[in-house]
Amino acid sequence: MKREHIRNFCIIAHVDHGKSTLADRLLELTGTVDSRTMRAQYLDTLELERERGITIKSVPVRMNYKSPDGTDYILNLIDTPGHVDFSYEVSRSLAACEGALLVVDAAQGVEAQTVANAYMAAEQGLELVPVINKIDLPSAQPEEARRELEEIIGVDAHDAILASAKEGRGVPEILERIVRDIPTPKGHPEAPLQALIFDSIYDNYRGVICYVRIVNGRLKAGQSIRFMATGRECLAEEVGVFKPGMTTVQELEAGEVGYLAASIKTIHEAHVGDTVIEGGKTDSVALPGYKKVKPVVFCGFYPVVNEDYPQLRDALEKLQLNDSAIQFEPETSSALGFGFRCGFLGLLHMDIARERLTREFDVDLVATAPNVVYQIVRPSGEVFEAHRPSDFPDVGQIEEIREPYIRLTVFVPSEFVGKVMQLCQDKRGIFQAMDYITPERLRLSYVLPLAEFIVDFHDKLKSTTRGYASLDYEQVGFRAAELVKVDVLVNQEPIDAFSFICHKDAAFHMGQAVVRKLKELIPRQLFEVPIQAAIGKKVVVRQNVKPLRKDVLAKCYGGDITRKRKLLEKQKEGKKKMKQIGRVSIPQEAFLAYLNIGKDEED
Amino acid sequence: MLGKRPAIDTLYIGGGTPTCLDPKQWGTLCGLLEEGLSFSRGAEVSVEANPDSLQDGHLAVWKSWRILRVSLGIQSFSPSALRWLGRLHDARKALDALESCRQKGFWVSGDLLFGIPGQDLAIWHKDLQTLSHYAGHVSTYQLTAEPGTPLADEIVPTQSEGYPFYRFAQWYLHQKGFVQYEVASFARGGQWCRHNLSYWRQGNVLALGPSAWGYVDGLRYRNNCDLDGYLSQKGATASRWSERLSDDDRAREAAILALRTRWGIRWRSFRRHFGEKRTRSIHEILAGLPRDLFLRRQGCTAFSPKGFRVANAIWELLV
Numbered sequence: 071m072k073r074e075h076i077r078n079f080c081i082i083a084h085v086d087h088g089k090s091t092l093a094d095r096l097l098e099l100t101g102t103v104d105s106r107t108m109r110a111q112y113l114d115t116l117e118l119e120r121e122r123g124i125t126i127k128s129v130p131v132r133m134n135y136k137s138p139d140g141t142d143y144i145l146n147l148i149d150t151p152g153h154v155d156f157s158y159e160v161s162r163s164l165a166a167c168e169g170a171l172l173v174v175d176a177a178q179g180v181e182a183q184t185v186a187n188a189y190m191a192a193e194q195g196l197e198l199v200p201v202i203n204k205i206d207l208p209s210a211q212p213e214e215a216r217r218e219l220e221e222i223i224g225v226d227a228h229d230a231i232l233a234s235a236k237e238g239r240g241v242p243e244i245l246e247r248i249v250r251d252i253p254t255p256k257g258h259p260e261a262p263l264q265a266l267i268f269d270s271i272y273d274n275y276r277g278v279i280c281y282v283r284i285v286n287g288r289l290k291a292g293q294s295i296r297f298m299a300t301g302r303e304c305l306a307e308e309v310g311v312f313k314p315g316m317t318t319v320q321e322l323e324a325g326e327v328g329y330l331a332a333s334i335k336t337i338h339e340a341h342v343g344d345t346v347i348e349g350g351k352t353d354s355v356a357l358p359g360y361k362k363v364k365p366v367v368f369c370g371f372y373p374v375v376n377e378d379y380p381q382l383r384d385a386l387e388k389l390q391l392n393d394s395a396i397q398f399e400p401e402t403s404s405a406l407g408f409g410f411r412c413g414f415l416g417l418l419h420m421d422i423a424r425e426r427l428t429r430e431f432d433v434d435l436v437a438t439a440p441n442v443v444y445q446i447v448r449p450s451g452e453v454f455e456a457h458r459p460s461d462f463p464d465v466g467q468i469e470e471i472r473e474p475y476i477r478l479t480v481f482v483p484s485e486f487v488g489k490v491m492q493l494c495q496d497k498r499g500i501f502q503a504m505d506y507i508t509p510e511r512l513r514l515s516y517v518l519p520l521a522e523f524i525v526d527f528h529d530k531l532k533s534t535t536r537g538y539a540s541l542d543y544e545q546v547g548f549r550a551a552e553l554v555k556v557d558v559l560v561n562q563e564p565i566d567a568f569s570f571i572c573h574k575d576a577a578f579h580m581g582q583a584v585v586r587k588l589k590e591l592i593p594r595q596l597f598e599v600p601i602q603a604a605i606g607k608k609v610v611v612r613q614n615v616k617p618l619r620k621d622v623l624a625k626c627y628g629g630d631i632t633r634k635r636k637l638l639e640k641q642k643e644g645k646k647k648m649k650q651i652g653r654v655s656i657p658q659e660a661f662l663a664y665l666n667i668g669k670d671e672e673d
Numbered sequence: 674m675l676g677k678r679p680a681i682d683t684l685y686i687g688g689g690t691p692t693c694l695d696p697k698q699w700g701t702l703c704g705l706l707e708e709g710l711s712f713s714r715g716a717e718v719s720v721e722a723n724p725d726s727l728q729d730g731h732l733a734v735w736k737s738w739r740i741l742r743v744s745l746g747i748q749s750f751s752p753s754a755l756r757w758l759g760r761l762h763d764a765r766k767a768l769d770a771l772e773s774c775r776q777k778g779f780w781v782s783g784d785l786l787f788g789i790p791g792q793d794l795a796i797w798h799k800d801l802q803t804l805s806h807y808a809g810h811v812s813t814y815q816l817t818a819e820p821g822t823p824l825a826d827e828i829v830p831t832q833s834e835g836y837p838f839y840r841f842a843q844w845y846l847h848q849k850g851f852v853q854y855e856v857a858s859f860a861r862g863g864q865w866c867r868h869n870l871s872y873w874r875q876g877n878v879l880a881l882g883p884s885a886w887g888y889v890d891g892l893r894y895r896n897n898c899d900l901d902g903y904l905s906q907k908g909a910t911a912s913r914w915s916e917r918l919s920d921d922d923r924a925r926e927a928a929i930l931a932l933r934t935r936w937g938i939r940w941r942s943f944r945r946h947f948g949e950k951r952t953r954s955i956h957e958i959l960a961g962l963p964r965d966l967f968l969r970r971q972g973c974t975a976f977s978p979k980g981f982r983v984a985n986a987i988w989e990l991l992v
Contacts, residue, residue: 596986597963620836621985622856630886632893635926638992
């Protein structure tokens, strides 16, 4: 197929604006997926994605399209995640495209994330094709949405396509506009090979599979290739396209999107953003890669049973192959033994990683309370990063603590503006700006500590605005703050995994909430267990778990001792799911208690 | 084994409703047992009876043979509790049965259930008061339901909920001169059930009849549960299931079983049976627990009343 007949595009939309439904319609209309195998959210293949109704992982798919004028085209769609935690996936996918459908909900209008993603696409030089979706809704206001597209994002929306992906309206027009408006891929098939790895997944049989966009030249199955960043050379064992599902082809040429398998065992040999060139060549030019994303939220992952440590490491490595934004390094906790400090892009990202480890890799793990990355200034002026509370030195060794801040943009209907401002203030936000987008909707801007944001800001915003607000944020560096480290002691022993950092004004309140929650979660033991929260040496909260009063199942019919023993063994097995710390058995939920404290307070 | 005719120290006829047999059939059974077994002097022979089907005729036959103790499945004297349990007998029948057994001079044993919906401390007190008036041996059980059965939703969910009842039984029966000689059993005047104790001491027990459990020198077995199946097999082959414990498992089980009783673990003999290493590991586990859970005297470690109440949690550490 000639390059002139290839179009590479992605869909940019806010969560719930109908991106996955629109993708489904495109697949159907082009006959890529026949109606028998069609199911909703076709491209979301992860069990978690379908369950939660979100897209986590970018998935490319190749569609054959015959234009009404009789020309055959290849359309490569790269489906991208919508949640702000995964915006790095979006940015990578954009680099493999020449254009993007900018989808806006006709009833909701432009949302915070639509803006952020559209800006990113514009920055990369992509052609934007505006689509106003969900025009079938009774509350649809397409003209309003059109005006917002022009006034907020600044695209020419006079010929924005009016569509209803649900009913299939406007979809043929979208296909035509992709062909008409999105530029043909540049690059030359006869030039030396240059291919960009824009994503990768791990396959148990074939190793790392790189998703590539061929920028110049050809990539043939069986040819020798070189990864520029690592210098590693190997054979391209298999190349193919997504039809959907991987289908092998003989070669990929400039302009095409496909995949490459070369028995690569670890992600370090072929990272996302690297350029693939011909083997033996050293004078090629690397394509612009990606900024390496930096995790901002950290937490510890520990196996429930210490012996499972190698299994957890294995699982993390495999997960990283599918999600290069995850970082991890070994760490030791006096309470939990050997585990890993893991870095994530946000709380949802962390939550998803935890669930995938449990489900896909079958690892029982304990996750400690998440925290952000801190900068600590020593009296000597030396600055270092703290990834966990135990990195904090004694108070005397701290000159200043700095925490990461974000600039938060919230789009909100004017009736909720007071509540949202209150929420931002409660979260130590500093007001920046407020402007009316329309008489009914405004944009609020705050600078706010990331630590306050990650816990439950999103949930609280959704509930106080009945889901009508949307947000986006970007990091704006570190600022000094009055923070303290609160230690939690169980049975007089400080449990490092329970320590947390918080603003000094919130220490007592948070300490109390944590202790109360732990008291609920830690089952009665054979002795009284005190639970305390302390700042430095000073205990600020104390509660006791009363000792077990009765636990005796005495019935034992004559001689039926075996059954009794089996019962005891079963009980003991159940307790193994708990983490044994000193003499105290602590259930896994306790380690996540902090996550839910904010929510419980509302109930 | 029967061939050697070892002397029988204790015999327990139960695990069902032996009073299903009428007095005449009982006469035959007694004859068979007398003929087939040889009893040591002072052998303890007990029989289980259901207040509903117990007749004076039974008592007469039993009295004329070796029966020392009659164990009655009382469960409760409270009409509402009995109704809830779906028991056939009413409280009156239970009282009559107790009275007849006592008049005939049997040792009387009864069991009571707690944790029945609607039961409160007052009802429980009345139950204990009534039974302890007639019986020299009282067993208390908590009503339990298998998880997932409809009953499980209805009755108290956790074992700790039974605390007040169990605690009260310990206190009350002690007032009435009973000694808690086993985790679920209380006896007055030395009327403890020696047959039960032989289970807890890993003594040899011969299983007779379908679904009976036996234990011979480390081999635990169970007879075929089905009567026809049992009858079609003969002698030792009647066992449907058996297990032989490893020495380690046997030591742990011996410790758990010994702790069921007020005599607890006698360290010297334990060490002699199971060796220094196994003894020490068990000793260490117990030594790490709060002291008030145990009574330590004369080279023995046994549960204190408080220890009995959390026995499960402690056994779990030993299993």
